[in-house]
Amino acid sequence: MKVELDKTYGPLINGVLETGGKEFCFAAVDPATGNNLAYIRYCTESDVDRAVAAAQNAFPAWRNLGQQQRARLINLLADEIERNSERLAIIDALDVGRCVSEVRKDYLTAVRHYRYFASVVMAYEDSGREIEGGYAIARREPLGVCGQIIPWNAPAIMAAFKLAPALVAGNTVVLKPDENATLSTLELAKLINKIFPAGVMNMVTGLGEVVGAALSEHPLVRKLSFTGSTEVGRIIAGVAAKRLVPSTLELGGKSANIVFPDIEDIDAVIDNATFAAIHNNGQSCLAGTRLFVHADIADVFSEKLIASFRRVKIGSPLAEDSRVSCLVNARQGERVLDYIKLGQEEGAELLVGGARAVVAGCEHGYFIQPTILLARNEMRICQEEIFGPVLSLIIWDDYETMIAQANGTEYGLASGIYTSNLKHAMETASRLEAGSVWINRYSNITDGTAFGGYKNSGIGREFCREALNAYTQIKTITVQAELPDIWFSPL
Numbered sequence: 001m002k003v004e005l006d007k008t009y010g011p012l013i014n015g016v017l018e019t020g021g022k023e024f025c026f027a028a029v030d031p032a033t034g035n036n037l038a039y040i041r042y043c044t045e046s047d048v049d050r051a052v053a054a055a056q057n058a059f060p061a062w063r064n065l066g067q068q069q070r071a072r073l074i075n076l077l078a079d080e081i082e083r084n085s086e087r088l089a090i091i092d093a094l095d096v097g098r099c100v101s102e103v104r105k106d107y108l109t110a111v112r113h114y115r116y117f118a119s120v121v122m123a124y125e126d127s128g129r130e131i132e133g134g135y136a137i138a139r140r141e142p143l144g145v146c147g148q149i150i151p152w153n154a155p156a157i158m159a160a161f162k163l164a165p166a167l168v169a170g171n172t173v174v175l176k177p178d179e180n181a182t183l184s185t186l187e188l189a190k191l192i193n194k195i196f197p198a199g200v201m202n203m204v205t206g207l208g209e210v211v212g213a214a215l216s217e218h219p220l221v222r223k224l225s226f227t228g229s230t231e232v233g234r235i236i237a238g239v240a241a242k243r244l245v246p247s248t249l250e251l252g253g254k255s256a257n258i259v260f261p262d263i264e265d266i267d268a269v270i271d272n273a274t275f276a277a278i279h280n281n282g283q284s285c286l287a288g289t290r291l292f293v294h295a296d297i298a299d300v301f302s303e304k305l306i307a308s309f310r311r312v313k314i315g316s317p318l319a320e321d322s323r324v325s326c327l328v329n330a331r332q333g334e335r336v337l338d339y340i341k342l343g344q345e346e347g348a349e350l351l352v353g354g355a356r357a358v359v360a361g362c363e364h365g366y367f368i369q370p371t372i373l374l375a376r377n378e379m380r381i382c383q384e385e386i387f388g389p390v391l392s393l394i395i396w397d398d399y400e401t402m403i404a405q406a407n408g409t410e411y412g413l414a415s416g417i418y419t420s421n422l423k424h425a426m427e428t429a430s431r432l433e434a435g436s437v438w439i440n441r442y443s444n445i446t447d448g449t450a451f452g453g454y455k456n457s458g459i460g461r462e463f464c465r466e467a468l469n470a471y472t473q474i475k476t477i478t479v480q481a482e483l484p485d486i487w488f489s490p491l
């Protein structure tokens with residue numbers, strides 16, 4: 001499919017898709033070819049002001065529209081995204097450099113996610129109980145204008161995680177996409193603009209330190225929701241604390257994926273562990289980047305794992321059979337190569353990969369060979385997020401030491417376990433400090449299963465009904481059948 005893009009894009013404010021103006025814009029660059037795809041406006045603080053004001057004005061009518069109508073519109077949006085998903089997936093492949101076959105699946109997930117929240121909100125009932133002589137109602141009410149900030153690695157899913165629960169619960173939104181991946185979110189804004197009343201969903205574009213900061217500090221923003229690095233998450237948490245507004249933070253990860261010696265199908269485990277580490281070119285918060293393999297099977301496992309990494313097809317983001325494509329930009333590519341070098345300096349052994357690959361027609365791109373380093377958990381490559389197709393292989397034999405190491409990072413987003421012994425699996429799952437533990441299938445995410453981090457991987461949960469709690473507050477309303485007797489200041 002050939003995709004036509006606008007030459008310039010600007011923010012969506014109060015139902016108007018504003019245009020760029022080349023003088024104050026940044027380029028959306030195809031990381032594979034270096035071609036400029038379009039120009040996008042750098043918003044300013046005053047644009048953020050206008051967007052928040054639009055969201056604030058739209059809030060009363062949107063809140064009063066009622067769950068059913070809001071759910072209906074969210075379902076319409078899901079239908080629109082589904083109809084446009086091929087085009088949107090290609091835009092992401094061009095803009096972010098990810099394999100198109102993979103991004104297509106992101107759009108399926110996003111569509112399901114909007115529909116999930118359109119359904120679940122209908123069963124999101126207020127609660128109540130009898131009190132003496134009356135009744136107490138705990139009513140869930142929306143918070144108001146939500147400021148939402150997302151990263152570049154999976155724009156479709158990130159936008160869906162934020163927009164679906166916030167909007168369906170009756171809030172209005174100002175969303176800031178990442179400057180490295182704005183195009184598909186702005187195309188999404190066009191679809192949203194066809195369906196939602198003006199001002200309900202606004203989008204501001206530009207730099208995090210300018211636009212993200214202005215949004216998070218805006219006095220009319222009543223809720224902050226951020227997905228991105230732990231470093232910036234701390235800034236957002238600080239702003240939320242200062243302003244006394246609630247925040248949801250989905251941050252980084254360095255997830256442990258654990259292989260027991262009793263696995264039945266070694267090839268299936270290896271395929272799943274390969275996927276876990278390097279899907280999304282390794283640019284995934286939940287990637288299983290530390291693979292703990294038991295010493296009894298380490299030799300045969302390593303040999304087969306190396307072969308699996310070698311087999312992975314590196315290719316253009318638009319080629320259907322590519323499984324690894326290019327990183328989001330040169331800076332990220334250089335960062336990943338630096339980590340590979342650092343790992344070797346720290347004493348890790350390079351088992352496979354380790355260099356940049358060249359893909360014909362995409363010479364500009366940083367295609368990094370799927371890489372395995374035989375490492376120790378205390379090394380920096382096992383402690384810090386690399387965000388590239390790089391796996392640290394760690395051999396274990398003592399169970400307690402392995403558990404201590406699996407938990408031995410600042411992060412706690414996800415983890416995996418492969419075993420045929422249910423007792424091992426359940427015991428280990430309860431010992432792991434991670435928001436998700438996937439037994440025998442890494443990244444086993446389904447709508448309604450909570451997703452979020454322990455420790456420095458974040459605060460709060462998304463992807464599940466609980467997200468509605470994070471976008472609402474309880475008002476207690478009590479009703480008495482009769483006025484009380486006079487007693488305080490008798491006649």
Ligand code: NAD
Binds near residue numbers: 178230252453
């Ligand atoms: P980042 O933190 O640099 O940027 C994320 C967003 O924050 C961007 O939109 C950016 O413009 C904005 N931003 C930057 N500085 C800001 C500031 N001072 N104030 C307000 N906003 C600001 O992260 P990134 O490099 O774009 O994304 C990768 C990170 O995101 C990784 O750490 C990854 O693990 C994490 N991530 C987490 C999840 C999750 O669900 N836990 C999902 C995807 C990505």
